[in-house]
Amino acid sequence: MTPAEAISVLEAKFQVVKKIEFRDEITLEVTRDAFPELAAFCKTELGFDYLIDISSVDNFGEEPRFEMVYELYSPGRGQHLRLKYPVSEDDATAPTLSSVWATANWHEREVYDMMGIKFTGHPDLRRILMWEGYPYYPLRKDFPLAGKPSDVPEVAFTKAAPLAGGPFVTTPSCATTKDREPRSRGEIL
């Protein structure tokens, strides 16, 4: 089955909002409601039985704000397929795929941890990188790189990191390395 044939099968059976082809990469934009069935169909019928990755995009300032991205692969034919669907901020939920691919379990936990999209039907939706009780979702665009202060007693605390200055930052100039060093500013290290 060529990629084009697989996609025409998909288009006949499901609602495909948009088809994007770029440098031999095929991306299908689909709807959230039809997605679990479509993904399972890709696995069982079309041979895309390897879920490489699940990721999410924050288009901050646009509506719908989030976008879920799934990378599928067919090891037998060496074909890739990317599936996307939008998720709005007001209803930041997505259907889980953990019953289709076991690997989706942890990938979805990562998306939940970093982006704050909740997966309906997920068997174990806990944070995977940050700790339980951390109040923010760090990969959202409105979260500063430096972080925000937080405190979960006995578990972990955070402080905002200094992003400029400090004893290890050199002065930008075209002088020699010696002159750019902090000690040339009279700061004793």
Add this chain to the structure above:
Amino acid sequence: MPEILPVAYDSKIEGNVIFTQVDAAINWMRKNSLWPMPMGLACCAIEMMASACARFDLSRFGAEVMRFSPRQSDVMIVAGTVTYKMALAVKRIWDQMPEPKWCIAMGACASSGGMYRSYAVLQGIDQLLPVDVYISGCPPRPEALIEGLMKLQQKITTEHSLADQKRELFAPSTH
């Protein structure tokens, strides 16, 4: 059979009597048997392992007893990036170490957060522990760790160990 002579001279005793101060003797013992608590959290730990191996041989300085047992440790070598998730665990292990204890912040991350100016990384372990020696480098070479260890040994020789202990024992409790 050769005749066995009675022992009239013991070379093991003569010349081995040393006069010194108690402080100096205690410090000498402490500095030459620093048992590290290896807190290896990132790539610095690889250099720390290299320091302990044959080429650099940390045991030349009495610091080869790397066991993951805080109760038997003297110096915590924080080697690597301390994330906020790990930070309180490091503090907890530090609290389990008996006095006297010292801390080496090995590498840029443990000293200052290093290149990780981010929401997830503690910006220097000195925000939680009293650090005695900072070692620069990313990661520092084993020579640098050995240099740091020798700096710590120098620091230990200047301590008033007995006086401090007396002060601690007999001082009126502040609590």
